[in-house]
Amino acid sequence: MITLTVNGESHTLDIDPSTPLLYALRNQLQLHGAKYGCGLGQCGACTVIVGEEPVFSCLMPVAAIGERAVRTIEGLGTIEQPGKLQRAFINQQAAQCGYCIAGMVMRAQALLDRTPWPSDEEIRAHMEPNLCRCGTHMRILAAILEARGASNGNHS
Template identity: 70%
Template sequence: MTHLTLNVNGSAHTLDLEPDMPLLYALRNHLGLNGAKYGCGLGQCGACTVLVNDKPVFSCLTPCAGMEGKRIRTVESLGTAEEPGELQQSFIDSQAAQCGYCIAGMLMRAQALLERNPHPDEETIRAHMATNLCRCGTHLRIVEAISRIARREVSHEQQ
């Protein structure tokens, strides 16, 4: 075990962890942040996606040892069930979640895109989101939810 300090959602957490422990396990089992899900364990589905220094990463493949000094953000940083963030609300309004298992990862990947490019076109959204999978097939609703935010930001800027 090693003392590792992880900066998660703006707070520092010093934990005793095996350095090779996947970040996903530290988030879920040690910090109680259960938004990111274990899907495939191979970095192929995206259910475990979190942001590290504003870039989406598969937390199931990311060892904790390399995370010290980096900013880690999970879906819990976007809002709550009582007060969802703007992107979360757009997913709700678009009925983008069916079973909901993939949604935390989808939200974090979409958040990274919108922070880098606030006005992506549909082609850009589709290409960026292709890494994350939804077994229920709500991809069209997910793209619509992200597009709503991109359009809303454009309309706000034009006012």
């Protein structure tokens, strides 16, 4: 048995400890925001926050989570009440096909949680591991910049 705290709720799962977190989220907990992209930790579609760090959930076995909390896109807001970063992605029309967006949002959220006012260079470096095949990188960057302003006042 593995106990995971996901989006503030504790779940006890009867799964193999080597099961990737992505499969526990999608198959056992029915949280489908994190996507299976490559299964190799190279695209970032499966990115979630574990503790305070963005991780590729396709590579992380549930046994490695320990006591750390897991946050998924579902934990940031709802369709009716999107979180600040989600709202910024909507405002900037950052999604084209939408496949990578949950992972992008989660990686960006981890950065904004740690550094509420990151520089453009910090944002670009932090977001580099996640891929967008549609090419909406500039809109994604604009969304993060918008959320950065919303999260810590309006700095110039």
